Every structure is written in structure tokens, then in C-alpha cells.
Amino acid sequence: MSLTISCPICGKRDGYEFRFGGEERGPRPDEEGLTHEQWCSYVHMRINKAGIQREWWYHQEGCGSWFTIERDTLTNLEVEGREET
Amino acid sequence: MTDRLRNLPTMKVHPQTELTLIYAGKRLKGLASDTIATALYANGVRIFSRSLKYHRPRGLYSLDGECSNCLMDVDGIPNVRAETSLLQDNMKVEPQNVVGTPERDFMSFIDKLDRFLPAGFYYHYFHRPYRLWPFFQNRLRKAAGLGRLKPSFRMKGIFDEIYPRAEVCVIGAGPAGMQAALAAATQGLRVILLEARPWPGGFFDYRSTNDVSDIPLHQRARQLADKIEENRNIRFFPGTFMTGFYSNNLITAFQVGKETDYFDERYMEIRVESVIVATGCMERPAIFDHNDRPGIMQVACAHRLARTYGLLPGKRAIFSIGDDLGLEAAMDLFDLGLPILCVADTRSDGQAPGLVEGLEERGIPFMRGWTVSTAHGSRTLKKVTLCTLDGLENRDFKCDLLVASAGLTPSAGPLFLAQARMSYDRFTGFFLPDEMPQKVHAAGRLLGLQDPLSIEASGRLAGLSAAADCGALVKVLIKEARELLEQLPGPVRGSKFIQAPGSGRKRFVCFDEDVTVKNIYQACDLGFDHVELVKRFSTAGLGPGQGGIPGHNLPLIVAQYRRYDGDSSDPILPTTIRPPLVPAYLATYAGKSRNHPKRTPLHETMKKTPGAVFRRTGSWQRVRYFTHDFQCREEIETVRNHVGMIDVSTLGKFRVFGPDALHALQRVYVGDMSKVKEGKVKYSAMCNEDGCLMDDGVVVKTGENDYYLTSSTNRADSTAEWIRYHTRYEVWNFSLVNLTDAFGAINLAGSRSRELLQTLTDEDLSNNTFPYAGYKEFRIGGDIPVRAMRLGFLGELSYELHIPASYTRTIWDMLLEEGRPFHIQPFGLEAQNVLRLEKGHVIIGQESEIRNTLHDLGLGFLWNREKSLYKTVGAPALHFTERQNGRMKLVGFRMEDPRRPPKDGSIIVDTRIRGHVCTARYSFTLGQSIGLAHVHSDLADIGTRLEILEDDMGSKRLYAEVVPTPFYDPDGKRLKI
Structure with a gap:
């Protein structure tokens, strides 16, 4: 796997060590007043962005933490040094 | 075997070491360091195979495996590249795609039918009427393909993989590559140097021309190779074929092991900061009538046969070439004893004067502006016709060897893979990089350089540039290297010659797929006139040579046909190159077989237990049976x-502690975890956001804000990830420790388990002080700490004992010893499976799938709907699906025939499929056959008759009745004694 990922604790490591946790979409909506559609959209729908997206990764073969990085889905390269948005 | 040349300093074969090979049933001799192809050539083999479509004879053409001509069946493995595979003693080699023998092939009549087989003929002929296509498809498939794999074939050998790291990777260990590696390594950087051939040296390796300091080039190559060997920063990988080039400078390759290596092949994934591509050039095949006849070969092939392998390639030779290397080879081969009738050069001028003089001195006729137009001979070459480039003058020569090449073409595959922007350069006639990607450099011949000093200087510059990428302070050195390179001769004008005059039907652009120039024109005429479309429609370049032969000619011919002349501004476009650059075995990609199951702390004990039968379950090796019943x-x-006991050490075990530990548990468990009381266990479940069951287990409170929990075996690896994922947005203060491997666990089950356990401890274990669903920590067997839970998975009084891993064996042995008067016996997974089935308990993955909600499984009661504050994972879905109609439900059933349980996985039917059996067994305890099944909700009512269909049952059916669970001890009295 050519992807490398920068873990905030362990530094830049080989992509094999990580597990993908999906795109960043913020915390789950509150249950009060939640409709089927909203829930279905939260659980199943994805933006699937072509470009730079913030996304979650888990350092499975390392420190075991969840963190976000920014990755350009067009080049499959991590975009480093960008401010957290 | 023909005599080899002697005393050549460039020879790589060892005349003293003879090896045997068996070719088509005959025993032949080769030498150590021969390739399979050169050994066969030494034994007079000229026809190596028959071509894919027309069954034309094919022979040795290049020596680098760029076409399927020399694909052979070696020791039962089809499609082995005989040109690049080293000969090993007692190899069994068979020609491929041959009906009869390579010399007399019964299918060769197809060659005469070529008018009926235009490009894409199967689209034209076999789809009208369309219903006949399957018939023709079957026939075509039988005729297509080269090697045949026997169904009984098993790949032998050791396939390894390595993931080396370095700062710089250099692809190609020719003069440029070696200089680049040395330049970078001298800066203290770790360098990986890859070379496809078994030795370094590139095109210096077989040349005897002197360089400026008056030493022969092959000796210069040796000098550089020695330096490489001495340099401890360089790891040199010979026999290594690069396959891919990916982002972040990840290079993939595979290395073929020598006989002294521990592996047969190994896959490599190399991650570096900076890459240097120095792969040099190959030859652009000359295109003329019957250009594929055995006896026709490329310049370097003939030259290397003589210089490296000591084999004079023929007895009467004609040269038809397009660059100075061809002239040099002709002179050198003449000096080695090859009679040369004449040398035709497509260039009318521009030859190095020294070379022309050299030919004259030797009395070899030199014909400027001539080229070969036709090869004659029915099986191997007998005669060639040379002509002027305008086709007006012709001359015939009888010969058995034609050394032919249209010019050079760079081996730029790695640059294409690296996404360098490549375009056609009109001066060199090469596809050259306009712009290199970051931290990728090119050096040497593939930039059009031909002068030995320039090549070395460009290598040094690339090596220093790569060092700069890695942070070395080499600005001044780079400036000096660049200035030096600028003073040396630059790129050489390349031959633009495309194909001989005339328009014969048998001019092959692609040998692998038998694609002729005619086929290319046909494709263009049908409207497939972009080079990528031509490639796909005509299949030129889609063969095992990965476009090595047609790669450069195809774009030129397409451009020529579209009347793009050399001065036109219309671009000549290359086809796309994709990995793998070189065909590789799937076995090499598969690598080692990694069957390393995890073992419980009791594994050794289990192994010594008579009758234990192990089975792989998930990542674990566990005992399934202790008997052969x-x-x-x-x-x-x-x-x-x-009383019995089972090793349940595979359960996931976790400690969650900290001020917010309870919040975390409330988030992932569907139950209300605030109800977990000290000294009590709480059984609960985890769902995903679809409300489907992921995991079940128990939670105990071991102290203030301190919890101990178990997960099912399969979830042991992912529970920490799961809990952290679902709390990732919170700033909760809690810690999570995976204790799975720190604790062994034994489930002691049976009505006499209390009596037995009591013999090992002074702790009061009576039902009053340690009741059902209780939790207790105490010491047993002297001083061993144990965490004990009273659980009811198997339906009997039972204690699940969690013991520090290193003591687990001690406790097991003690229980076995003390349990003798109680008739204790260990039991395995199958017994546990039946025992819990009798209680109607679910095993996740066996009675549940990822689509079954908690409600479907009858476990909805575990869900506490009053804690929406905690955003429990799956809670909204549990609300939404609580009363959903039409879902599959888990039910218990009893067979009408008590002796006949259905097989697991049998389907439940009426007029269509209505569900399936999860687990069904004969219960000795109940004297009935019982089971659990998923059925549509309208079949889930108690008393419903189920029709069960097993595999291969035909119209017969088994019948069962839906009954309430648990089957055994429905009131749970036996748990609470």
C-alpha cells in the first residue's frame, strides 16, 4: 500500500498499520425528533468527495488511537500541514 | 552442444560446470549461468514455440523476455520466460502452444488463412446469429492461450516477501544506475539498487569498445560493480524485476532466487524518499515481411549470445540496423568469427566515423540507406531481401542469421508508472519526460545519451539530486556535476525509420498476439484510430510481453497511417503502461502462507490430553472434540x-476505568450499565448503528469507576477499537486495557462444580454468599488469584474462572486432579455448542448475521430505552425496527422425527425459500432433535410446521415444529442451585 499516514502519536507510518474509519461528518445527531430519513442518511449516506477530505483513521498496529487526517482522494496522498478545519 | 567461444573476459557462463536439461524428452547439456534459452540455443534449438494465432514458428529474438517467443513449460509451470530464467540442473523443459513438434506443427495451416482472420475477427464472424456465439466462444477459448495448466498442478517453492526501507532506490544497475547509487551512498544515504539481470553492468557488460581512459567498457562495468560491492550503504538486488511504481515513492518488485538463496521468488515493497530510474534502452523491432522468422534477432541479443554466453549466433549473417551499437556489434562479432555478408543501415548519414572505417578495414560491405524488406525460409531463415529505403533497388542474400533492429527505444516503463509527463521527442525519437514528478529522477540511456562518459555523468547528477531530496547538502556538487554533464556529448539523434517499403501481409508488430501491420490498418479503417483504441481492438501489446515488442512501434505506425509525418505538430501518443511491468506469478504476490493461529495458555495441556481434536476457529486453535464420537x-x-470444564481463554477481556468509564459503557452497551452493582455480573449486548447484534458479554464492577468486561471470542481484537471509535468526539476521561492475553479462562460447569471448586479454596461458595449471576474475587489452590462469575450459558451451575495466564495450567491440572471423584472431564467446542443449543442461547455469527437486529433474535429485552442521553450505539435503529413487519425471526424448533436433525444451513421452504437452519443437533439430554432457525415472521409462531430441505433431497422433506426456547430447563432452576 503506497499510502502513508501521520499518526499524532507515532508519526508518519505505513498505511498497512491503519484502519479506515470513514469521512469526518461530525458527531451523531440527537435522538430527540430524529426522523427515519435523518437517521438513514447519517448511518448510510456518504459525501464521497473527489478531492481533499478530512477522515478518520485508527492506528490498529500501533498506539490504538482514532484521529483525523486530510487526504486527497484523487491522488491518494495525505495532505500534510493543513490547519484543522 | 556447439562449441563455445573461449577465453572471453565478458563470458558469464562457466564452461567447467555442465548442467543437464531435458527438452522435449531429450537430455541436453548446458552450462552454469546459462539461461534456459541460451542453453537450448547452444544445443541447436532454433524454433522455441509456435505463435498464438497462426502457429508460426518463433525463435530467440531478444534476451530480456520482451515477447512470448520463449515462453516455455518448465517443470510443469507454464509460461516461464526462458530468456530470463537461469538454467538449473535437471530442468524439464517443454515447448508451448505446439500441436506436434515445434518443427512440424499441425496447426500451421492457419497461417495461410490470415485473410479470414482480420483484426477483431471474432466480433465480425461469430456473432451472427448471436445464438451461435457460445459455441464459437468455447472453440476460441480452447484455441487461445499459450501454456496449459494441469488441474492437479500445485505450485512448489518458497515464496517470501520483504519490505525494505532506504532513502534512495535506483532502478537499473547499468553504468548510470551504479554511478547514481554510488553518488547517493557516498553522502551517507541508504541505497537500494535493483537489477533485472543476474549481474550488474547494463550495456557496458558485454562491450569491448574502449572508453576514453582506454579500458574496455566491460572492465569499466566491473570497476563500478566492485565499488558497489564495497559500499556498505548499498543493498544490491540482482535478478530483481520491478513491477510497479506508486505514490509516496513506493516501488514494488520481485526477486528471483539463485540456487543458493533460501527463496524461489520474493515480493518486494520498497519505500524510499527518492527514486532514480536508469533502466536504459531496448531495441525497437524492425518491421518487414516475415520479421518473426527464427534466425532473426535483435542486435544486443546476437551480441550478448557471443560475448556473455560464448555462442556464435549463426554461420552467415546479415545486419540491418539503425544505430551505432549495431555497427559496433557487427565489428565485434566479425572479430569473434561470425561471417558477415553485409551491414545495411537505415541512416544515410550520422554514423560515427570510426565505426564505418572499422567495417571497411574488415572488408564488410556497408550499405547506407538500405534495410531488410523480406525474410525467406519456410521454418527458419534461409534468405533475406535487402532494399533501398525508397524500395527501388533489391538484393538477395542467402544467410541463416539476420541481426535486425530499427533503432533504440527507452525502457521508460517506470517513468510512465511514476506519472511523469511523457511526450515524443523528434530529435531522439524517444518518449521523454517533459516534467518529472517530485523526488523522481532519470539518468543514462533512456534520456537519449549514448556516450559512455555522459551516461556515467548523468548517473552521478541523478544520484546527487536524490541525495538533495533526502536533505544532503550537495548544492555545490550538483552544480559541478551538471556543468560536467553539459560539457559532454548530449543526446544522440535517433533513427526515425518505421518500416520497410512494401506492404506484405506478414509484418508483425506484436509477436505475442500475432498482430500485423495490416491488422493495425484494419483497426484504423474501422474507426479505431487512436492508439489506445487500436491497441484494444487489435490486441497489439496485450500479451505476456506487456507491450515490450509493439510498445514503441504501434504509436509510430498509427501516426504514420494517419499521415502524421515527422514534421507535423500532431502529437505521437504513447499507450498507457500499467503495472506489473513484468509478468509475475500469483504465488509471488501471495507470498508466504501464514497459518499462525493464536494459542491459549492451555494449549500445551490440551495437546497432551488424549483424544483432543483441534480446529481453527477464527484466529485461534481450539479443541473441538475430546473423543472421536x-x-x-x-x-x-x-x-x-x-462436572466438566472447557478452556474459554479466547474470550475478550477488558478493563475500563476512570471517571467517565460508565459513560463509555452506556454508549456501547444497549443495557443500562448504571445498574451494574459490585459483586454482580450484568449480561448485555452491543449493536451497530443499524441495531444489529455485534457482540455480547458480561460486565462486572470491580471498584469505583472500574469495570471488567468480556467480549465474544471473535470481537476480542476489535472491541477496544469499537469503544474508542464511538467515543471519539467526547472528551471523556477513561482508560481501556485489553487483558485478553493476560488472563486465561476456564468454565467449570455441572451440578457438582461447587463441591469441586470448594475443595480448592476456603472462600464460602454457598449459594447464599455466591449466588447465580454473582461475581467474586478470591484465591484458590493456595495463593492464585481468580475472578469467578456464576454464569448460565450451558444451563448448569457453573463458574467461569479468570486466572492470570501463567497460572491457568496450574488451576486446570488441579481441577482435573481434585475432580476425579466427581467424574470430571474436559469438554470441547462441539459439546459446548450442543449444551448451549439446549438452552437456546445464541452464538454470534452462528445464530446471527450482520442483518439481524436485537429484536429479530429475541434479545430486545436487553435494550434499555430510557437512556437516549447517552446516544447508545444502535438505539435509534432499535426504536425504528421494534415493530417492523416482515423481518426474519430466530425460532427454536423440534423435529417430528426425533432421530433425524437436519444439516446446519439447510433451507426452510414452502413454495419458496422461507428461512434457514442455523444449528440443529440430536439432544441426548432430551431425546429429541432440536435446533434454531431464522424464518420469516409469519412462520415464527409457536406450533408452526416447518418444511426443511437439505442438499440433494429432491422432493423429500424433513418436518419440524416451532417450539418455545429454552428446550432444556425452561425455568432455569439448575442455574440457581
């Missing part, structure tokens, strides 16, 4: 009547 009657009855 696969119904496990004795094991089951021991638990029901006396």
Missing part, C-alpha cells in the same frame, strides 16, 4: 450429570 455424547452427559 463427533456427537460428543460422553462430554455432554458429563456436564449434565457431573
Whole structure:
């Protein structure tokens, strides 16, 4: 796997060590007043962005933490040094 | 075997070491360091195979495996590249795609039918009427393909993989590559140097021309190779074929092991900061009538046959070439004893004067502006016709060897893979990089350089540039290297010659797929006139040579046909190159077989237990049976009547602690975890956001804000990830420790388990002080700490004992010893499976799938709907699906025929499929056959008759009735004694 990922604790490591946790979409909506559609959209729908997206990764073969990085889905390269948005 | 040349300093074969090979049943001799192809050539083999479509004879053409001509069946492995595979003693080699023998092939009449087989002929002829296509498809498939794999074939050998790291990777160990590696390594950087051939040296390796300091080039190559060997920063990988080039400078390759290596092949994934591509050039095939006849070969092929392998390639030779290397080879081969009738050069001027003089001195006729137009001879070459480039003058020569090449073409595959922007350069006639990607450099011949000093200087510059990428302070050195390179001769004008005059039907652009120039024109005429479309429609370049032969000619011919002349501004476009650059075995990609199951702390004990049968379950190796009675009657009855024990160390075990530990548990468990009381266990479940069951287990409170929990075996690896994922947005203060491997666990089950356990401890274990669903920490067997839970998975009084891993064996042995008077017996997974089935308990993955909600499984009662504040994972879905109609439900059933349980996985039917059996067994305890099944909700009512269909049952059916669960001890009295 050519992807490398920068873990905030362990530094830049080989992509094999990580597990993908999906795109960043913020915390789950509150249950009060939640409709089927909203829930279905939260659980199943994805933006699937072509470009730079913030996304979650888990350092499975390392420190075991969840963190976000920014990755350009067009080049499959991590975009480093960008401010957290 | 023909005599080899002697005393050549460039020879790589060892005349003293003879090896045997068996070719088509005959025993032949080769030498150590021969390739299979050169050994066969030494034995007079000229026809190596028959071509894919027309069954034309094919022979040795290049020596780098760029076409399928020399694909052979070696020791039962089809499609082995005989040109690049080293000969090993007693190899069994068979020609491929041959009906009869390579010399007399019964299918060769197809060659005469070529008018009926235009490009894409199968689209034209076999689809009208369309219903006949399957018939023709079947025929075509049988005729297509080269090697045949026997169904019984098993790949032998050791396939390894390595993931080396370095700062710089250099691809190609020719003069440029070696200089680049040395330049970078001298800056203290780790360098990986890859070379496809078994030795370094590139095109210096077989040349005897002197360089400026008056030493022969092959000796210069040796000098550089020695330096490489001495340099401890360089790891040199010979026999290594690069396959891919990916982002972040990840290079993939595979290395073919020598006989002294521990592996046959190994896959490599190399991650570096900076890459240097120095792969040099190959030859652009000359295109003329019958250009594929055995006896026709490329310049370097003939030259290397003589210089490296000591084989004079023929007895009467004609040269038809397009660059100075061809002239040099002609002179050198003449000096080695090859009679040369004449040398035709497509260039009318521009030859190095020294070379022309050299030919004259030797009395070799030199014909400027001539080229070969036709090869004659029915099987191998007998005669060639040379002509002027305008086709007006012709001359015939009788010969058995034609050394032919249209010019050079760079081996730029790695640059294409690296996404360098490549375009056609009109001066060199090469596809050259306009712009290199970051931290990728090119050096040497593939930039059009031909002068030995320039090549070395460009290598040094690339090596220093790569060092700069890695942070070395080499600005001044780079400036000097660049200035030096600028003073040396630059790129050489390349031959633009495309194909001989005339328009014969048998001019092959692609040998692998038997694609002729005619086929290319046909494709263009049908409208497939972009080079990528031509490639796909005509299949030129889609063969095992990965476009090595047609790669450069195809774009030129397409451009020529579209009347793009050399001065036109219309671009000549290359086809796309994709990995793998070189065909590789799937076995090499598969690598080692990694069967390393995890073992419990009791593994050694289990192995010594008579009758233990192990099975792989998930990542674990566990005991399935302790007897060869696969119904496990004795094991089951021991638990029901006396006491048994099972190794359950595979359970996931976790400690969650900290001020917000309870919040975290409330988030992932569907139950209300605030109700977990000290000294009590709480059984609960985890769902995903679809409300489907992921995991079940128990939670105990071991102290203030301190919890101990178990997960099912399969979830042991992912529970920490799961809990952290679902709390990732919170700033909760809690810690999570995976104790799975720190604790062994034994489930002691049976009505006499209390009596037995009591013999090992002074702790009061009576039902009052340690009741059902209780939790207790105490010491047993002297001073061993144990965490004990009273659980009811198997339906009997039972204690799940969690013991520090290193003591687990001690406790097991003690229980076995003390349990003798109680008739204790260990039991395995199958017995446990039946025991819990009798209680109607679910095993996740066996009675549940990822689509079954908690409600579907009848476990909805575990869900506490009052804690929406905690955003429990799956809670909204549990609300939404609580009353949903039409879902599959888990039910218990009893067979009408008590002796006949259905097989697991049998389907439940009426007029269509209505569900399936999860688990069904004969219960010795109940004297009935019982099971659990998923059925549509309208079949889920108690008393419904189920029709069960097993595999291969035809119209017969088994019948069962839906009954309430648990089947055994429905009131749970036996748990609470």
C-alpha cells in the first residue's frame, strides 16, 4: 500500500498499520425528533468527495488511537500541514 | 552442444560446470549461468514455440523476455520466460502452444488463412446469429492461450516477501544506475539498487569498445560493480524485476532466487524518499515481411549470445540496423568469427566515423540507406531481401542469421508508472519526460545519451539530486556535476525509420498476439484510430510481453497511417503502461502462507490430553472434540450429570476505568450499565448503528469507576477499537486495557462444580454468599488469584474462572486432579455448542448475521430505552425496527422425527425459500432433535410446521415444529442451585 499516514502519536507510518474509519461528518445527531430519513442518511449516506477530505483513521498496529487526517482522494496522498478545519 | 567461444573476459557462463536439461524428452547439456534459452540455443534449438494465432514458428529474438517467443513449460509451470530464467540442473523443459513438434506443427495451416482472420475477427464472424456465439466462444477459448495448466498442478517453492526501507532506490544497475547509487551512498544515504539481470553492468557488460581512459567498457562495468560491492550503504538486488511504481515513492518488485538463496521468488515493497530510474534502452523491432522468422534477432541479443554466453549466433549473417551499437556489434562479432555478408543501415548519414572505417578495414560491405524488406525460409531463415529505403533497388542474400533492429527505444516503463509527463521527442525519437514528478529522477540511456562518459555523468547528477531530496547538502556538487554533464556529448539523434517499403501481409508488430501491420490498418479503417483504441481492438501489446515488442512501434505506425509525418505538430501518443511491468506469478504476490493461529495458555495441556481434536476457529486453535464420537455424547452427559470444564481463554477481556468509564459503557452497551452493582455480573449486548447484534458479554464492577468486561471470542481484537471509535468526539476521561492475553479462562460447569471448586479454596461458595449471576474475587489452590462469575450459558451451575495466564495450567491440572471423584472431564467446542443449543442461547455469527437486529433474535429485552442521553450505539435503529413487519425471526424448533436433525444451513421452504437452519443437533439430554432457525415472521409462531430441505433431497422433506426456547430447563432452576 503506497499510502502513508501521520499518526499524532507515532508519526508518519505505513498505511498497512491503519484502519479506515470513514469521512469526518461530525458527531451523531440527537435522538430527540430524529426522523427515519435523518437517521438513514447519517448511518448510510456518504459525501464521497473527489478531492481533499478530512477522515478518520485508527492506528490498529500501533498506539490504538482514532484521529483525523486530510487526504486527497484523487491522488491518494495525505495532505500534510493543513490547519484543522 | 556447439562449441563455445573461449577465453572471453565478458563470458558469464562457466564452461567447467555442465548442467543437464531435458527438452522435449531429450537430455541436453548446458552450462552454469546459462539461461534456459541460451542453453537450448547452444544445443541447436532454433524454433522455441509456435505463435498464438497462426502457429508460426518463433525463435530467440531478444534476451530480456520482451515477447512470448520463449515462453516455455518448465517443470510443469507454464509460461516461464526462458530468456530470463537461469538454467538449473535437471530442468524439464517443454515447448508451448505446439500441436506436434515445434518443427512440424499441425496447426500451421492457419497461417495461410490470415485473410479470414482480420483484426477483431471474432466480433465480425461469430456473432451472427448471436445464438451461435457460445459455441464459437468455447472453440476460441480452447484455441487461445499459450501454456496449459494441469488441474492437479500445485505450485512448489518458497515464496517470501520483504519490505525494505532506504532513502534512495535506483532502478537499473547499468553504468548510470551504479554511478547514481554510488553518488547517493557516498553522502551517507541508504541505497537500494535493483537489477533485472543476474549481474550488474547494463550495456557496458558485454562491450569491448574502449572508453576514453582506454579500458574496455566491460572492465569499466566491473570497476563500478566492485565499488558497489564495497559500499556498505548499498543493498544490491540482482535478478530483481520491478513491477510497479506508486505514490509516496513506493516501488514494488520481485526477486528471483539463485540456487543458493533460501527463496524461489520474493515480493518486494520498497519505500524510499527518492527514486532514480536508469533502466536504459531496448531495441525497437524492425518491421518487414516475415520479421518473426527464427534466425532473426535483435542486435544486443546476437551480441550478448557471443560475448556473455560464448555462442556464435549463426554461420552467415546479415545486419540491418539503425544505430551505432549495431555497427559496433557487427565489428565485434566479425572479430569473434561470425561471417558477415553485409551491414545495411537505415541512416544515410550520422554514423560515427570510426565505426564505418572499422567495417571497411574488415572488408564488410556497408550499405547506407538500405534495410531488410523480406525474410525467406519456410521454418527458419534461409534468405533475406535487402532494399533501398525508397524500395527501388533489391538484393538477395542467402544467410541463416539476420541481426535486425530499427533503432533504440527507452525502457521508460517506470517513468510512465511514476506519472511523469511523457511526450515524443523528434530529435531522439524517444518518449521523454517533459516534467518529472517530485523526488523522481532519470539518468543514462533512456534520456537519449549514448556516450559512455555522459551516461556515467548523468548517473552521478541523478544520484546527487536524490541525495538533495533526502536533505544532503550537495548544492555545490550538483552544480559541478551538471556543468560536467553539459560539457559532454548530449543526446544522440535517433533513427526515425518505421518500416520497410512494401506492404506484405506478414509484418508483425506484436509477436505475442500475432498482430500485423495490416491488422493495425484494419483497426484504423474501422474507426479505431487512436492508439489506445487500436491497441484494444487489435490486441497489439496485450500479451505476456506487456507491450515490450509493439510498445514503441504501434504509436509510430498509427501516426504514420494517419499521415502524421515527422514534421507535423500532431502529437505521437504513447499507450498507457500499467503495472506489473513484468509478468509475475500469483504465488509471488501471495507470498508466504501464514497459518499462525493464536494459542491459549492451555494449549500445551490440551495437546497432551488424549483424544483432543483441534480446529481453527477464527484466529485461534481450539479443541473441538475430546473423543472421536463427533456427537460428543460422553462430554455432554458429563456436564449434565457431573462436572466438566472447557478452556474459554479466547474470550475478550477488558478493563475500563476512570471517571467517565460508565459513560463509555452506556454508549456501547444497549443495557443500562448504571445498574451494574459490585459483586454482580450484568449480561448485555452491543449493536451497530443499524441495531444489529455485534457482540455480547458480561460486565462486572470491580471498584469505583472500574469495570471488567468480556467480549465474544471473535470481537476480542476489535472491541477496544469499537469503544474508542464511538467515543471519539467526547472528551471523556477513561482508560481501556485489553487483558485478553493476560488472563486465561476456564468454565467449570455441572451440578457438582461447587463441591469441586470448594475443595480448592476456603472462600464460602454457598449459594447464599455466591449466588447465580454473582461475581467474586478470591484465591484458590493456595495463593492464585481468580475472578469467578456464576454464569448460565450451558444451563448448569457453573463458574467461569479468570486466572492470570501463567497460572491457568496450574488451576486446570488441579481441577482435573481434585475432580476425579466427581467424574470430571474436559469438554470441547462441539459439546459446548450442543449444551448451549439446549438452552437456546445464541452464538454470534452462528445464530446471527450482520442483518439481524436485537429484536429479530429475541434479545430486545436487553435494550434499555430510557437512556437516549447517552446516544447508545444502535438505539435509534432499535426504536425504528421494534415493530417492523416482515423481518426474519430466530425460532427454536423440534423435529417430528426425533432421530433425524437436519444439516446446519439447510433451507426452510414452502413454495419458496422461507428461512434457514442455523444449528440443529440430536439432544441426548432430551431425546429429541432440536435446533434454531431464522424464518420469516409469519412462520415464527409457536406450533408452526416447518418444511426443511437439505442438499440433494429432491422432493423429500424433513418436518419440524416451532417450539418455545429454552428446550432444556425452561425455568432455569439448575442455574440457581
